[in-house]
Amino acid sequence: MIVALLAACGNGGASPSASTESSTAASASSAPSASSAAAGCSPESLETKSPDTFTVGTDNPAFPPYFAEPEGDESVTEPWEFGDPTNGRGFESAVAYALAEQLGFSQEQVTWIPVPFNNSFAPGEKDFDVYLAQVSYTDERTQGADLSEGYFFGNQALVARAGSDLAGATTIAEVAEARLGAAGNTTSLAYIQERIQPTEEPRVYEDNTGALAALNADQVDGILVDVPTAFFIVNVEMDDGVVVGQLPSDPQEQEHFSMVLELDSPLTDCVDEALLTMGENGELDSLAAEWLSDFLDAPQITE
Numbered sequence: 001m002i003v004a005l006l007a008a009c010g011n012g013g014a015s016p017s018a019s020t021e022s023s024t025a026a027s028a029s030s031a032p033s034a035s036s037a038a039a040g041c042s043p044e045s046l047e048t049k050s051p052d053t054f055t056v057g058t059d060n061p062a063f064p065p066y067f068a069e070p071e072g073d074e075s076v077t078e079p080w081e082f083g084d085p086t087n088g089r090g091f092e093s094a095v096a097y098a099l100a101e102q103l104g105f106s107q108e109q110v111t112w113i114p115v116p117f118n119n120s121f122a123p124g125e126k127d128f129d130v131y132l133a134q135v136s137y138t139d140e141r142t143q144g145a146d147l148s149e150g151y152f153f154g155n156q157a158l159v160a161r162a163g164s165d166l167a168g169a170t171t172i173a174e175v176a177e178a179r180l181g182a183a184g185n186t187t188s189l190a191y192i193q194e195r196i197q198p199t200e201e202p203r204v205y206e207d208n209t210g211a212l213a214a215l216n217a218d219q220v221d222g223i224l225v226d227v228p229t230a231f232f233i234v235n236v237e238m239d240d241g242v243v244v245g246q247l248p249s250d251p252q253e254q255e256h257f258s259m260v261l262e263l264d265s266p267l268t269d270c271v272d273e274a275l276l277t278m279g280e281n282g283e284l285d286s287l288a289a290e291w292l293s294d295f296l297d298a299p300q301i302t303e
Helices: 091-102 187-196 208-216 227-237 268-280 283-295
Strands: 054-058 110-114 145-154 156-161 180-183 203-205 222-226 241-246 255-262
Touching: 054 091, 091 110, 091 145, 091 268, 091 283, 145 268, 145 283, 156 187, 156 208, 156 227, 180 187, 180 208, 187 222, 203 208, 208 222, 208 227, 222 227, 227 241, 227 283, 255 268, 268 283
Parallel strands: 054 110, 180 203, 180 222
Antiparallel strands: 145 255, 156 222, 156 241
């Protein structure tokens, strides 16, 4: 699968506001086919948060390549910053609308709400039906929420400043000698601690924005994020950044993004079934090729 080449760090951007204002899709509707929803998994039978509505949560700001910026005369729909989940463009926006269609919802029936990343899988009642914001599956996160079948599989990536000693690293042993940082409560940080085991304690930041600021300020030599985010950072947010490479994954368990649902949600089985169908029929691969093809070419860092 194309998506198996990529990575999941678990936190795509800066800390969002606490706003719960919702916004609906701005793009044209796409009427679902009569056979798109399996028996028991149709809008009429699904116990969604609001009747006949599929509520999707994500982090805010919503960063590319997961959520695309407005084009031409378009403006970002309130309350969203940077990217706009409601336009159906960008990998995770497209996946969410494809999932909704698979379950029998039209685009007009999809509503988006901003939810802070760490709140998404914290114990407690949720305001969303599903949430997606590069949330990597971990056993710990399943203690407070349901995590779906994977929709995106891959590795971690290392970002450094061009011309630095770390920029030429090709092995984990070389990386371990550097000052490393990552967003807290993410699989990027866990990878540093458990797989790289650097000689210095890794620096921990509130989010990827904080980690990037530390890199730009020379407080760390490199930061770990998922592969598409690494390329976005280097191409858009840094003047002298480089993707050093993607790091080897666990051969026993490929890291993957999962959607988050409320613990013991009545929707989980239907969401899992829909995602498995989208994987089997090639739709997830097709969406990854459409939205992430410019973010695949990272060299390999070896053990």
